[in-house]
Amino acid sequence: MDRDEANFFNENNDAEKGANVSEVQVSHEDKKLSSKPSKDKLSKAERRALQEAQRAAKSNKKAAASGVAAHVTGKPTEASKQPPQKKNVPLRTSSVPVSETKGGNQPSEKDKKKDIPHPRMQYDDKSRVEKAKKRSVVKQTEVRNRVELFRHLPQYEYGNQIHDLESKIFNHDSVHPAVYKVGLQYLSGDISGSNARCIAMLCAFKEAIEDYHTPADKIITRDLTARLNSYVSFLSECRPLSISMGNAIRYLKTRITKLPSSLSESETKTAISSDINRFIHEKIVVADNVIVQQAATKVRDGDVLLTYGCSSVVEMVLVYAHEHGKKFRVVIVDSRPKFEGQGLLRRLVAKGLSCTYTHINAVSYVMHEVTRVFLGAASIFSNGIVYSRIGTACVAMVAHSFRVPVLVCCEAYKFHERVLLDSICANELGDPDVIAKVPGRKDVNYLSNWMNKENLQLLHLLYDATPSDYISLIVTDYGMIPPTSVPVIVREYGKEHLF
Structure with a gap:
């Protein structure tokens, strides 16, 4: 072997060693990159871009090493035949996936606004109150002596414009006469109770829809939804809507928007009326029957059952248990100013039930002989809070201190x-004049001129919140559940588009 061939082989070996060293260096760098903990969690697209950059750097170093060998031998290698790759591959540093940056799955601003709940009307905002007064149909006078802590709630003197509204009942164009009549009954207090108010509202809507005719340049579903919004605004002016009424309105609007556009006007009105009837039958009538049958299983012979106020569902439970031969006694606790328990007392006594009547200030005196407490509810919230007539929380807390189980009967809607x-x-504020006067006792009506006293404010709350710790069981049409399982019912109702 001559000297030139020896030099050639030495140079070739040195090139191969250099290539091996570069590969080892690249592998070490890959290990460093892979072993280096990432501060921010990368998305799938970012990890793919990082891997492409590492492969490109590795192939570039291999090409550089093989280029030395090609220069020595004068023959192109396989790596040098490949087209050169870009050295500088930009890395994505943001945490937004590629598909979202292109606008593929990114929600629009209109959809984002739909997800935000509509803010409740704050009646301590003077500008918004003035705008609401201009649009309102019911012109009511505001209470002069407001309680500072409850200034955000609507505070009106109810019943001042009833006679004026009755004269306009058939002369107003924006509100149907059936809806107008129900609003007057809300305002005067002739219709009370969550179920009764909801049924009256839906029946009024049904009558208004039957008399509805689509204008020539309107779409029936959109125009009908706008009409319902005006009806709801009028009813809320007469009295703030209950939770059950709000859920029913949301259900009805959802059903209207899902109707196919190919239906005629008569078919559309028939379908909406059928939905209203189905809601009343399934969510109220059938639900009450299921609750009654389940709650009656908790009544045993010799029990002393306590109830507060007047709940239609609780009344049905007591009558059902009595008709099935169970022997028990009922303690009815009542309070001012409506004394709703007196009507319940008369009906139960007429049915043959043994009853005891007392006021709420004596609830701790009679609780020692009570075995179970049955209460109604206007609404139940997701954290298990029971929203019911004022005084319910007091009764539940006293029962809890005496270790008496408290059962709440409430429909899932x-x-x-x-x-x-x-x-x-x-909350909702009632007429302050009601609590300022004692019925039948003119000699003790010392607050007859309370509005003329600037340093005196009367507070008449209609509802209170009972914590879930004082509730033993909630009886619904879905079954008997603890207060911690309320979110399950809310989720099931969400599938039916009620919320």
Whole structure:
């Protein structure tokens, strides 16, 4: 072997060693990159881009090493035949996936606004109150002596414009006469109770839809939804809507928007009326029957059952248990100013039940002989808070201190996904004059001129919030559940588009 051939083989070996060293260096760098912990969690697209960059750097170093050998031998290698790859591959540093940056799955601003819940009307906002007064149909006078802590709630003197509204009942174009009549009954207090108010509202809507005719340049589903919005605004002016009424309105609007556009006007009105009838039958009538049958199983012979106020579902439970031969006694606790328990007392005594009547200030005196407490509810929130007539929380707390089980009977359509922590943010104020006077006792009506006293404010709350710790069981048409299982009912109702 001559000297030139020896030099050639030495140079070739050195090139191969250099290539091996570069591969080892690249592998070490790959290990460093792979072993280096990432501060931010990368998306799938970012990890793919990082791997492509590492492969490109590795192939570039291999090409550089093989280029030395090609220069020595004068023959192109396989690596040098391949087209050169880009050295600088930009890495994605943001945490947004590639598909979202192109606008593929990114929600629009209109969809984002739909997800945000509509803010509740704050009546301490003067500008918004003035705008609401201009649009309102019911012109009511506001209470002069407001309680500072509850200024965000609507505070009106109810019943001042009833006679004026009755004269306009058939002369108003924007509100149907059936809806007008129901609003007057809300305003005067002739219709009370969550179920009764909801049924009256739906029946009025049904009558208004039957008399509805689509304008020539309107689409029936859109124009009908706008008409319902005006009806709802009028009813809320007469009295704030209950949770059950809000759920029923949301259900009805959802059914209207899902109707196919190929239907004629008569077919559309028939379908909506059928949906209203189905809601009343399934969610109220059938639900009450299921609750009654389940709650009656908790009544045993010799029990002393206590109830507060007048709940239609609780009344049905007591009558059902009595008709099936169970022997028990009922303690009815009542309170001012409506004394709803007196009507319940008369009906139960007429049915042959043994009853005891007392006021709420004596509830701790009679609780020692009570075995179970049955209560109604206007609504139940997602955190297990029971929203019911004022005084319910007091009765439940006294029963809890005496270790008496408290059962709440409530239909599932009254459940709400919102969370309530107190009875201040969401409540309803009644007429202060009602609590300022004692019926039948003119000699003790010392607050007859309370509005002329600037340093005196009267607070008449209609509802309170009972914490879930004082509730033993909730009887619904889905079954008997603890307060911690309320979100399950809310989720099931969400599938039916009620919320």
